[in-house]
Amino acid sequence: MRLVLADPQPLVRAGIRRLCEALAGAEVVGETGDGQQLLEQVARQSPDLVLLELQLPSLNGIDAIQQIRRHYPATAAMVLSARSESSQVRAALKAGAVGYLSKQGEAVELELALKAAARQQIYLSPGIAHSVVGQRKSARAEDSVTLPRRQQQVLSLIARGKSTKEIANLMGISAKTVETHRARMMDALGLYGTNALMRYAIRTGLEGAEG
């Protein structure tokens, strides 16, 4: 089984590589820390499986998975992420990921996941599976909501530290409207107060944005 790894931290990536190479039947044929480069590697190597972090520069993991599924259907994609919000997990699987492995998980899981992938099965880390099944009462409205388009835009700008007024200018709408969006999001997410929303925005919204 030929693998390509994608993780923004070279040292972590090198470690994962060692772990993979120690497994029978696994061969790492490429690695990168960048989303766009990942696509190039996939095009060049046609690997059986890509093991990728969701938070990648230049092209985030979700989008990368979609592109891979679309253009290189012979290559499967499995997420190996530090974060495990339900929304992330669902987004990844919806994008076509064949599994979701948490870095919080034990090292043996890597082996289980690769074996599962080899058998065309889907592997989910324990403690993540409930995101899909939806049985466990996560109690938090936060990570089971998909926000409307404009609200997501507002949220993303909040995460970048913009003020209400700046957001209004950037989006070409009134500050009052931005406040309305914010209010609806707080309502939908079950958060109270602007700072709670900002905290949420920063915790979740890092995906596409650095700098």
Add this chain to the structure above:
Amino acid sequence: MRLVLADPQPLVRAGIRRLCEALAGAEVVGETGDGQQLLEQVARQSPDLVLLELQLPSLNGIDAIQQIRRHYPATAAMVLSARSESSQVRAALKAGAVGYLSKQGEAVELELALKAAARQQIYLSPGIAHSVVGQRKSARAEDSVTLPRRQQQVLSLIARGKSTKEIANLMGISAKTVETHRARMMDALGLYGTNALMRYAIRTGLEGAEG
């Protein structure tokens, strides 16, 4: 050389472990994802070197380094962190770390760092060294300031999403005083506006707090 690893993510830890074990003369005699447990491991194993992430649950990395230096002077501590703000680097070195390795660095650095430690030398990842030398114009006041005690407390509570009023209650002081602290911090850090400070607080202040 006997090593103990500390990193909150088991999978990453396992990877680092493989990398270390592949090096001549290095033996990993313990690993953990928790600050307190790290101290116990050190007490039990008396390793030559501890390789630790700064962001650890139950006891953060800086404090752990101090404790180790104080109680187990035979054990050296080297940081292996995903983040590399100047303030973090300096704090770690001041606490007694014998090196600072960035996860952004290449895998070979691990070998260089361990060799340096064996020779009683200090290793700093390239791109981090300037934090100490202070030559490179980092331009950002943010990561070259150490805040006074109470201001740090306020900052930490801001990072936890507390409102001004809540912070005032928790600290037993007037809300006006909290505002003054905040203003001084913004001044010291070169930030403008409460949300900028909050962003900074959340980006940096995760150390001790989860949940």
Add this chain to the structure above:
DNA sequence: AACTGATTGGGAGAAGTTCCCGGCTGATCA
């Protein structure tokens, strides 16, 4: 003794937030 820096707080005006309200569009449904 004078000084610096940390900590504590007040007052007034500016700014931002919350709550309540209505209008507009497009999609879905009876």
Add this chain to the structure above:
DNA sequence: TGATCAGCCGGGAACTTCTCCCAATCAGTT
């Protein structure tokens, strides 16, 4: 074809919070 609903856009008024300027106390230093 209406009817309805969700997303989007904004106003007004009351309220809360923030900013800016000011001052007092205390510790450690020169």
